[in-house]
Amino acid sequence: MDRRQKKTREAIFRAFTSLLSKKNYHQITVQEILDEADVGRTTFYAHFETKEYLLRDLCADLFGHVTATALGQASCACGGAEDSVFLHLLRHLRQNDRGVLDLLSSENDGLFLDYFRGEVSCLVEGVYGHRLTADLPRDYLVQHIAATFVQTVRWWLAGECTRTPEEVTACFLAVTEPLLIAV
Amino acid sequence: MDRRQKKTREAIFRAFTSLLSKKNYHQITVQEILDEADVGRTTFYAHFETKEYLLRDLCADLFGHVTATALGQASCACGGAEDSVFLHLLRHLRQNDRGVLDLLSSENDGLFLDYFRGEVSCLVEGVYGHRLTADLPRDYLVQHIAATFVQTVRWWLAGECTRTPEEVTACFLAVTEPLLIAV
DNA sequence: TTGATAGCGAACAACTTGTTCCGTAATCAG
DNA sequence: CTGATTACGGAACAAGTTGTTCGCTATCAA
Numbered sequence: 358m359d360r361r362q363k364k365t366r367e368a369i370f371r372a373f374t375s376l377l378s379k380k381n382y383h384q385i386t387v388q389e390i391l392d393e394a395d396v397g398r399t400t401f402y403a404h405f406e407t408k409e410y411l412l413r414d415l416c417a418d419l420f421g422h423v424t425a426t427a428l429g430q431a432s433c434a435c436g437g438a439e440d441s442v443f444l445h446l447l448r449h450l451r452q453n454d455r456g457v458l459d460l461l462s463s464e465n466d467g468l469f470l471d472y473f474r475g476e477v478s479c480l481v482e483g484v485y486g487h488r489l490t491a492d493l494p495r496d497y498l499v500q501h502i503a504a505t506f507v508q509t510v511r512w513w514l515a516g517e518c519t520r521t522p523e524e525v526t527a528c529f530l531a532v533t534e535p536l537l538i539a540v
Numbered sequence: 541m542d543r544r545q546k547k548t549r550e551a552i553f554r555a556f557t558s559l560l561s562k563k564n565y566h567q568i569t570v571q572e573i574l575d576e577a578d579v580g581r582t583t584f585y586a587h588f589e590t591k592e593y594l595l596r597d598l599c600a601d602l603f604g605h606v607t608a609t610a611l612g613q614a615s616c617a618c619g620g621a622e623d624s625v626f627l628h629l630l631r632h633l634r635q636n637d638r639g640v641l642d643l644l645s646s647e648n649d650g651l652f653l654d655y656f657r658g659e660v661s662c663l664v665e666g667v668y669g670h671r672l673t674a675d676l677p678r679d680y681l682v683q684h685i686a687a688t689f690v691q692t693v694r695w696w697l698a699g700e701c702t703r704t705p706e707e708v709t710a711c712f713l714a715v716t717e718p719l720l721i722a723v
Numbered sequence: 724t725t726g727a728t729a730g731c732g733a734a735c736a737a738c739t740t741g742t743t744c745c746g747t748a749a750t751c752a753g
Numbered sequence: 754c755t756g757a758t759t760a761c762g763g764a765a766c767a768a769g770t771t772g773t774t775c776g777c778t779a780t781c782a783a
Contacts, residue, residue: 361749361760383566386739397762402741467650497695497711504691505684512683528680535718544729544780569770580731585772 366404368394370415378459382412382468416472419457423449424476428483442484443506443529447522450510461507462514470507478503488537502533549587551577553598561642565595565651599655602640606632607659611666625667626689626712630705633693644690645697653690661686671720685716 372394376385387408391398405411427446450458460469481502489498509529513520555577559568570591574581588594610629633641643652664685672681692712696703 359750359760365761387741388739398741399743399763400761403760407741467653470650471646493711493714497692498715500695501688501691501715505688508684508687508691509680512680528676531676532681532684532719536715542729542781548730570772571770581772582732582774583730586729590772 362404365394365396365400368396369401369404369411370418372396373411373415374456374459377465378456381464412468416469419455419460420469420472420476422455423457423473424480426454427480441526441530442480444522444526446480447510447513447525451518451522458514461510470511474500474503474507477506481506485537488540490536490538493536498536502536505529505533545587548577548579548583551579552584552587552594553601555579556594556598557639557642560648561639564647595651599652602638602643603652603655603659605638606640606656607663609637610663624709624713625663627705627709629663630693630696630708634701634705641697644693646694653694657683657686657690660689664689668720671723673719673721676719681719685719688712688716 369390372390373385376389376393385408387398387401390396390408390411391401394401405414423446426449427442453459461473478499481499485502489495506529509525513525552573555573556568559572559576568591570581570584573579573591573594574584577584588597606629609632610625636642644656661682664682668685672678689712692708696708
């Protein structure tokens, strides 16, 4: 890809996430993004059809990265292998890697929650897929566990992350364990 | 209150909910509401500061009504007293009382979910408040159970309500029962 | 009946979005 | 290095949206 394209694309992403940490998605105008990214109007629309497309691309980039690191935790030197994938994910989130945490705040009407929940669903399939109790519809269980994790993160955020990732993981595991077949 | 005021206020609510059943909140313009409600521009802004205020008022009206009927089920002739409050709520929702279901669809970015979740939290407090296990933070449990109910409803909607309220309630109870102290 | 108030319509400024045109500058291929 | 290609920027644009103001009429409550 042309070096120029890559640079402006990243400048726009950076500007957008920066603005998102300060205000609601719907309150952000394209003009503000242009000013923050120091990019021409024409250029912006050459890269993204609309603001919504920008959002979509950003989410794909961001949450794809989140779960990729979660699954590839072997290559990460920040936790023992016996740790839960979810604990690992929380630890990464706490560092507010790439500003993901800001996007999940209640300010942003849950716009990003669906993306996040989707990614976590894949994670749940991978981690718990073989341990789901057969008493309930499988798709219900998967979405329930994924949604519970996302909601747990939001609860953590609402309390301003005062609790430790270990405590939070314990809560999450406590409410989901009963749904799994013991190994 | 002046008869005229009441009539236009209701006309606007009606128009707004009607539009919400057809399209996304963010795609609806004030002009469309005016046309649908057959109300002057000046009049609209005399009643509601902005479209967001209209949304807030509508939610208060709607979800307040939902839980009010849920709690006052004694006065309702549509179910036995031994039924779960949640089953009762689902039955009401299935009739799409006042278009509440449309608002909870995934089209509307979860704008209404927070209102709904808030109402359900009160419900959970009332119904399960004395049966919550002491092993976990109380506020975590309450929000978890409320969020689980809301998410269960969304799952039901995503499947186009093909399952019966009884089945759905069974799912919800199955994943929440383990968190309660037996009576 | 009468004074108060709600509604209407038209026009308004300010802002936002997405497009077009054209000159400039960076990049890439040969 | 050179020439063709491509991205960028700036200005201007139409179309649409928001929220306000003005004067007039219809309705209400007492």
